Amino acid sequence: MRFDLDMPAWKWPFYVARHPFEGFEDLRWKKAYNTKVSMVIVLCFFIITVCQQVMTGFLFNTSYVKVFNIVPLLVQTIILFFTWVIGNWSLCTLFDGEGSVKAICSVSAYALVPYLITQVVVIIASNVLLTGEAAFIVFFQYLGILWSVVLMISGIKTVHQYSIPKTLLAMVFTVAAMVIILFLLVLLLSLFQQVYIFGFSIYTELMYRFSL
């Protein structure tokens, strides 16, 4: 049975999640990539990660929330996502990938949806379950991760029109590209810091010279 594909943009992520293989084909066919929806999903990714840190029940919470710091969470979610998108795009354009940044962004974001939904379930369940019932939580976590990984592979494959082995290879190299990008970012940041310190010391030197 074919679905009516003229659905509003926010329904697409759920449709894709329910149809891991042909869903992305439909998405590509309909050119239904939507940046706004993707951004909302990425924002949800961030918010849910924060919730996971602070709202997971005490019995299951192993994060060090005595000191809560939002910066690592930002890096783990939003920055990680965009490095993935940029890394994948810059790699796959070189290797005959057809996907645009917008397409990769949408597909990657849509693929996160099952993970996010199971995370919400896990956060709620962790507040009502005992340590002896941890198996449910582990099950849901793995289910979400597995589903999202399948979606991600299928999405990247469809967007670039790759074969499965090529997709997997591209994904591995994307991770490598991400590491390089992050390394360069850190390098750039520290360089800018050096420049700033240099400028600031000249400024203070001049101030001592002329104001006295």
Next chain:
Amino acid sequence: MILVPTMKKIAASAVSAIMAVSMLCSSAFADQPYEGYNYDWWGDPVPSQTGYVVDRVVTGLDFGVGKRYNSEAQLKEISEQTGKEVPAEEVIEEFKEPQDLFIDRQTNSLYIVDSGNNRILVTDVEYKNQFIIMDYFYNPETKKYETLKNPHGIFVRHDNNSLNENESTMIYIADYDNNRVIGCYADGTIFQTFTRPSDEFYGAEVTFQPNKVVVDVAGNVYVNILSITDGAVMFAPDGSFSNYFGANRVEQTAQAIANKFWRTILSREAAASFIQAVPMEFNNFDIDDDGFIYTVTQSKSATTDIFKKMNPAGENILINLGYSDYTYGDMASYYYKNQTYGSQITDVDVDENGTIRLLDFGNGRIFEYTDECDLLFIYGGKGNQKGLFTNVTAIEAYNSIVYVLDSRKNSITTFKRTEFGDIVHEAMSLYNLGKYEEASGPWQEVLTRDSNYWFAYIGLGNAELSQGNYSEAMNYFYRNSRAGYNRAFKQYRMQFVRDNFNVFMIIILVVIIALIVLSKLRKHFKKKKAGGTK
């Protein structure tokens, strides 16, 4: 998210390292040269009330003249044998690198192994009696008087069935450089000598330099030798070598795992060339009244089997039921002014109440635990002031007074318990008896004095739990004890479901009815729609 202890541990140790350094830098404002601290649930050091304060620091110079325990006639014989005058009384002078302490609880006497001076000094626990010097031991077999050479350990045992009062006290001395352990009576008559076993199980190239010695109720003698990694050398009461006792496990380093991997794939000959993974030898041990033997391993880097409580079969019974073993000493080592500071547990004492005290050579600290390995207090430190140490070697405790021996300062420091320490111990002893409700009063008192005292929350949580106040118990256990919280929450959840059973049933019914109605409506509309398009 589930059971990933490593991340938490890494974070905790990083923070604790920072805290420890900042603690070291901050000036002491209390009247003690060290600052009391404790660890919270996260494994972070937090400031705490001190449980023990320095009472006295004594050196050999404080005791004037000591008396030889030998009789007049014996002294004459000794003088004849050695060819020099051996007086009955002698000035004690300073101790020289003393290695061990022992408190005989039956007679309240304190034995000091004054290694550098090759003698044993005996006094009472309050240093009231004149010191007794033991340095010449009569050997009935050779009919000669023998001396010690750098003795390292001592153990005293009483045989209450003995008719002779003299022979009821049996003193075992680990005579390090003479390669033997001697057993003698209170008058110095040697009744047994343990030397290097000629047994073939005893390695051919292994020396026999006894470091410490303990004896169990049955008369088995356990000798700790630093060059043996198989455990303590165990002698049967008749003096024959019977076995090795209680070896440590091999530390799971990357090297050990890699070796194991290669050994499985290589031939036996090739694998033999590999360095064998050998466990750390333990350095010191103690025995409690129930016959459990406690060992400690002094190591800068190893974390495996730092402290063990072994049953007579040699099994460590302090294996945590959870995912990892307990941590002893400081949670993290830290780096400060080109020096790494970390705990190196060098001695253990178990007192008459089962309280365990570990002596940390690295930081000069004493870590006091209950018999369940819950941390009570940390005190002492490195330095030259009273109550700080440079080179600790031995610890003993008696009636809540703690004796620490320093072999570089050549002194014995005694700590006495503060009021806070008394309250904690009172609460803890009630708690360990299972009298949680009686313990809640003292625990409250502990919290009013020191709200950082982690274990008080667990005590109060258990008190509330045993009274059936589950949500209060959960509040106390929250971020203090996962196991306790789990127990309280289980009860709380059961009670909650039971109390609100009607509400749950109504909600479920309403949802079912709503679903049925909705599906009917949907069908109805679909039919209508289909009819309309026709």
